[in-house]
Amino acid sequence: MTATLSxxxxxxxxxxxxxxxxxxxxxxxxxxxxxxxSRGRPYATGLVTLWLSLVVLLPLAALTxxxxxxxxxxxxxxxxxxxxxxxxxxxxxVAAVVAVLNAVMGTLLAWVLVRDDFPGKAVVNALxxxxxxxxxxxxxxxxxxxxxxDSPIHVQLNATRYGLVVALAFVTLPFVVRSVQPVLIExxxxxxxxAASLGAGGLTIFRRVILPTLGPAIISGTGLAFAxxxxxxxxxxxxGGNIPRHTQVASQYIQQQIEIxxxxxxxxxxxxxxxxxxxxxxxxxxxxxxSLRREAxx
Amino acid sequence: MITVTGxxxxxxxxxxxxxxxxxxxxxxxxxxxxxSGSGKSTLLRSVAGLEGLDEGSVVxxxxxxxxxxxxxxxxxxxxxxxxxxxxxxxxxxxAFGLRIRRRPKTEIARKVDELLEIVGxxxxxxxxxxxxxxxxxxxxxxxRALAVDPExxxxxxxxxxxxxxxxxxxxxxxxxxxxxxHVTTVLVTHDQEEALDVADRIAVLNKGxxxxxxxxQALYDRPANDFVMSFLGQVAxxxxxxxxxxxxxxxxDRAEAxxxxxxxxxxxxxxxxxxxxxxxxxFEVRVELTSEEGSRLEVQTTRGxxxxxxxxxxETVFARVAHPVAEALAG
Amino acid sequence: MRTSxxxxxxLRLLALAYLTALLAVxxxxxxxxxxxxxxxxFLASVQTPAAISALNLSLFIVAVVVPLNVVFGIVTALALVxxxxxxKGLLQAVVDLPFAVSPVVVGVSLILLWGAGGWFGALDRAxxxxxxxxxxMVLATLFVTLPFVVREVEPVLxEIGTDQEQAAATLGANGWQTFWRITLPALRWxxxxxxxxxxxxxxxxxxxxxxxxxxxxxxxxxxxxLVHSRYVDDQNTYGAYAAATLLMGLAVLTLLLMSVLxxxxxxx
Numbered sequence: 001m002t003a004t005l006s007x008x009x010x011x012x013x014x015x016x017x018x019x020x021x022x023x024x025x026x027x028x029x030x031x032x033x034x035x036x037x038s039r040g041r042p043y044a045t046g047l048v049t050l051w052l053s054l055v056v057l058l059p060l061a062a063l064t065x066x067x068x069x070x071x072x073x074x075x076x077x078x079x080x081x082x083x084x085x086x087x088x089x090x091x092x093x094v095a096a097v098v099a100v101l102n103a104v105m106g107t108l109l110a111w112v113l114v115r116d117d118f119p120g121k122a123v124v125n126a127l128x129x130x131x132x133x134x135x136x137x138x139x140x141x142x143x144x145x146x147x148x149x150d151s152p153i154h155v156q157l158n159a160t161r162y163g164l165v166v167a168l169a170f171v172t173l174p175f176v177v178r179s180v181q182p183v184l185i186e187x188x189x190x191x192x193x194x195a196a197s198l199g200a201g202g203l204t205i206f207r208r209v210i211l212p213t214l215g216p217a218i219i220s221g222t223g224l225a226f227a228x229x230x231x232x233x234x235x236x237x238x239x240g241g242n243i244p245r246h247t248q249v250a251s252q253y254i255q256q257q258i259e260i261x262x263x264x265x266x267x268x269x270x271x272x273x274x275x276x277x278x279x280x281x282x283x284x285x286x287x288x289x290x291s292l293r294r295e296a297x298x
Numbered sequence: 299m300i301t302v303t304g305x306x307x308x309x310x311x312x313x314x315x316x317x318x319x320x321x322x323x324x325x326x327x328x329x330x331x332x333x334s335g336s337g338k339s340t341l342l343r344s345v346a347g348l349e350g351l352d353e354g355s356v357v358x359x360x361x362x363x364x365x366x367x368x369x370x371x372x373x374x375x376x377x378x379x380x381x382x383x384x385x386x387x388x389x390x391x392x393a394f395g396l397r398i399r400r401r402p403k404t405e406i407a408r409k410v411d412e413l414l415e416i417v418g419x420x421x422x423x424x425x426x427x428x429x430x431x432x433x434x435x436x437x438x439x440x441x442r443a444l445a446v447d448p449e450x451x452x453x454x455x456x457x458x459x460x461x462x463x464x465x466x467x468x469x470x471x472x473x474x475x476x477x478x479x480h481v482t483t484v485l486v487t488h489d490q491e492e493a494l495d496v497a498d499r500i501a502v503l504n505k506g507x508x509x510x511x512x513x514x515q516a517l518y519d520r521p522a523n524d525f526v527m528s529f530l531g532q533v534a535x536x537x538x539x540x541x542x543x544x545x546x547x548x549x550x551d552r553a554e555a556x557x558x559x560x561x562x563x564x565x566x567x568x569x570x571x572x573x574x575x576x577x578x579x580x581f582e583v584r585v586e587l588t589s590e591e592g593s594r595l596e597v598q599t600t601r602g603x604x605x606x607x608x609x610x611x612x613e614t615v616f617a618r619v620a621h622p623v624a625e626a627l628a629g
Numbered sequence: 630m631r632t633s634x635x636x637x638x639x640l641r642l643l644a645l646a647y648l649t650a651l652l653a654v655x656x657x658x659x660x661x662x663x664x665x666x667x668x669x670x671f672l673a674s675v676q677t678p679a680a681i682s683a684l685n686l687s688l689f690i691v692a693v694v695v696p697l698n699v700v701f702g703i704v705t706a707l708a709l710v711x712x713x714x715x716x717k718g719l720l721q722a723v724v725d726l727p728f729a730v731s732p733v734v735v736g737v738s739l740i741l742l743w744g745a746g747g748w749f750g751a752l753d754r755a756x757x758x759x760x761x762x763x764x765x766m767v768l769a770t771l772f773v774t775l776p777f778v779v780r781e782v783e784p785v786l787x788e789i790g791t792d793q794e795q796a797a798a799t800l801g802a803n804g805w806q807t808f809w810r811i812t813l814p815a816l817r818w819x820x821x822x823x824x825x826x827x828x829x830x831x832x833x834x835x836x837x838x839x840x841x842x843x844x845x846x847x848x849x850x851x852x853x854x855l856v857h858s859r860y861v862d863d864q865n866t867y868g869a870y871a872a873a874t875l876l877m878g879l880a881v882l883t884l885l886l887m888s889v890l891x892x893x894x895x896x897x
Binding site for chain 2: 789792793795796797798799800801802803806810811814815817
């Protein structure tokens with residue numbers, strides 16, 4: 001066996017007869033190690049920046065600049081127009097209600113899916129992801145079939161704020177469930193048992209032991225649901241009814257302003273929506289950083 | 299033959315290589331030994347071309363490869379964590395370099411079979427790396443590196459991620475492999491026992507510099523300085539000097555100890571000490587003492603010597619260095 | 630927690646009732662309404678010229694968006710993981726931006742950039758219609774799907790590190806060979822997952838697309854726009870249900886693919 005191998009090695013040595021360029025005085029050589037594959041090279045970074053700018057940043061820049069086309073005064077006028085203000089108010093109100101609903105029901109669902117056991121649990125668990133996979137307009141149609149004009153149970157929620165809540169609750173359902181579930185799986189059951197052994201009742205254990213552990217995950221899921229809810233369009237477009245100052249949400253108001261060719265109004269409300277979403281995500285980042293620090297300290 | 303001249307490499311303010319020059323003879327198995335951060339891995343990676351030097355040059359078999367990418371250096375490299383191609387079978391891993399070189403299929407098949415035979419993975423060729431043990435993965439990586447007929451074989455802590463028993467087996471196996479294929483091999487390790495066991499030459503590195511190069515025996519017996527001495531083997535402090543614990547002679551008789559010591563020039567002198575504990579480790583006996591200045595002293599001796607002395611905890615004895623060692627220290 | 634049986638039962642009932650009212654019953658109802666007239670009626674409804682044109686347009690957008698996202702997604706992920714440059718944090722934030730932007734706002738932004746009165750309005754006036762044309766719908770879909778491939782590929786790149794690529798280099802592989810033979814195969818499951826998410830979102834996007842589409846049946850309607858226009862403009866409730874069912878089928882297919890992929894990823 002080694003005969004061939006050694007011969008091969010010898011061949012390798014012969015291969016390396018000094019190359020005239022490399023022998024003798026070494027000319028100026030590049031310092032950087034060549035041939036290191038797939039390092040972030042400058043042109044890759046440039047390409048990425050160009051791509052992100054073209055697809056994401058330039059449109060948003062155009063939006064932001066247009067919103068102040070008539071100066072800051074024009075921006076404020078566009079935002080404080082009664083119907084704009086009403087749309088923003090409805091949006092935040094409904095999104096807040098949905099966020100709270102999610103915090104409660106999402107945590108409950110996560111708890112049932114982790115700690116409880118019943119036939120068909122796997123199916124229920126898979127069902128949770130459906131709203132993420134379902135196109136929003138389909139969500140709208142689906143909900144209208146039960147809660148719309150043809151409701152077989154005679155519950156008509158179309159063109160009411162309840163309809164908005166149902167639609168937004170549908171599309172944001174997975175956020176809290178999916179952020180609480182892993183934490184609950186990881187949570188140390190012994191801590192709860194220790195609390196029980198010290199005489200704490202079910203409610204006390206939930207309030208004093210479980211809730212503080214799940215807190216960051218619930219806040220994070222709720223925040224994401226809120227951010228999603230304030231910008232949502234497809235799921236509310238049919239069920240909401242688009243009644244100004246009652247069920248018209250900000251995204252519908254924006255669309256309407258574009259249709260009546262008022263781009264500055266549309267841009268101003270868009271910027272307000274963006275700002276709210278960013279603020280929500282920023283606060284979430286702070287909360288998660290703080291809870292990470294606390295975790296690291298303990 | 300590998301020649302590194304005046305190699306310097308810094309990461310920010312940290313100098314990983316601070317002017318390193320070394321010759322590695324053709325056909326040798328050289329260990330680069332040093333604590334972590336000593337620059338041994340950086341030196342090896344510079345030879346491979348995975349790291350660029352700030353200054354200095356690398357010559358492999360007469361060819362200056364300083365600015366040449368790793369692809370063209372004619373090297374084989376084995377990584378500490380195997381760097382196995384996880385999505386390829388053992389066979390495809392070993393064949394990789396040959397396929398890149400567009401060798402004929404029959405040649406590749408023959409060569410891969412042969413190498414798998416050598417590294418003892420003949421029955422494992424259709425397995426994926428995830429289905430192998432750590433030792434098997436490392437042998438596969440070795441076969442992969444050898445497949446391209448490298449002019450030099452570079453191993454970066456190749457056994458570092460394995461457990462003790464596998465480590466010992468693999469390094470003996472590597473030694474035998476080297477005796478058969480004679481490819482110039484450089485091995486990075488922080489384990490002095492591994493270096494002494496496997497290498498025919500050792501270079502001790504510290505803080506980006508080479509402290510001493512030589513064969514293992516020379517380095518152990520005639521260390522160039524205290525760092526090399528304490529890094530390569532155990533040491534004890536006797537009379538302000540570093541000595542090997544097995545080079546210390548104990549005697550019960552003060553006069554005899556002084557008389558024996560007086561015949562030697564440059565010895566660290568005689569130290570009286572109290573026996574704290576006697577530990578019998580089979581053939582070896584370790585005597586733990588506290589010297590008169592209050593420092594701790596450990597002496598290694600054999601069972602025969604210990605039985606002759608018949609020491610008991612609490613007794614006072616006199617410690618000095620054995621003759622040849624004392625002379626080496628003086629010289 | 631040792632919950633009493635009655636408490637456990639009531640929690641379970643509450644959770645399941647919520648899911649039933651919100652998810653299960655509406656979905657079952659729409660399926661029933663779609664198929665109560667038989668499979669033939671459903672097939673006829675999703676095979677009208679307008680429906681076929683909508684399916685084609687949706688698939689066309691997917692066919693354009695997926696390769697672009699794959700190429701730029703991998704390059705972006707490589708730059709974010711391997712690159713050392715100033716402003717990397719900013720780039721990370723930009724990649725996540727589409728998650729935070731309302732679809733309608735995406736549409737408005739594109740109109741204000743590419744529309745007749747926008748920054749690049751000259752293009753529109755020169756006859757190259759971006760807004761109210763297919764390019765606008767592609768751009769809208771690109772915007773909303775941009776993070777998926779990047780965010781799925783990035784963690785895999787982190788995990789595999791550079792050892793395998795360095796090993797390939799020492800074995801003689803050049804940059805391209807290393808990329809095709811080592812890096813890309815290692816990324817394959819993460820990439821596939823990202824592509825599945827991209828396809829699902831591209832097929833399902835509504836808000837951003839409706840803003841930049843002229844919405845003519847048979848010309849510039851995607852499947853989601855078809856559902857909307859059938860319900861609103863044509864008062865064709867059954868047709869809307871049928872098209873929605875078709876989209877729902879695609880969504881369920883996506884879910885199945887995702888769970889299969891998740892399992893594959895965990896075992897290999």
